[in-house]
Amino acid sequence: MENQEQSQHKSTTYHSFEELAKIAHENEEEIIAYIKKKALKATLEAIQPLLDKLEEAAQQQKKAANQNPTISYENQLQKLQANALDKMKIQEQRIQARMQTLQNRMSKH
Numbered sequence: 490m491e492n493q494e495q496s497q498h499k500s501t502t503y504h505s506f507e508e509l510a511k512i513a514h515e516n517e518e519e520i521i522a523y524i525k526k527k528a529l530k531a532t533l534e535a536i537q538p539l540l541d542k543l544e545e546a547a548q549q550q551k552k553a554a555n556q557n558p559t560i561s562y563e564n565q566l567q568k569l570q571a572n573a574l575d576k577m578k579i580q581e582q583r584i585q586a587r588m589q590t591l592q593n594r595m596s597k598h
Contacts, residue, residue, distance in 0.1 A: 513520060
C-alpha cells in the first residue's frame with residue numbers, strides 16, 4: 490500500500506513537471522525577456538555607484554580643463570627649450586665645480 494502511494498506521488502510530481510515544462514516552453518520568449526529585464530536591472534543597480542564616480546571624475550576633469558587653457562605648440566616648444574637650457578647650465582656649473590676641485594687638488598701636489 491505504501492509503495493502504491495509513493496508511485497502515485499511520483500506520477501503526480503512527474504505530471505506536474507511535464508505541465509511546467511509545457512508552460513515554460515509555450516512562454517519561453519516571455520520568460521527569457523523577464524529574466525533579461527531582471528538581470529539588466531540588477532546589473533545597473535550594481536554598477537550605479539561606479540557610474541556616479543565616473544561622471545563626477547569627468548566633470549572634475551572638464552572643470553580642470555576649463556581652468557587650465559591649452560598651451561600652443563610654440564609655447565610648449567619654448568618651454569621645453571628653456572627647460573633644456575636650464576638643465577644644460579646646471580650641468581655646466583657642476584662640471585666647472587668639478588674642474589675647479591680637480592685643479593685645486595693638482596695645484597696642491
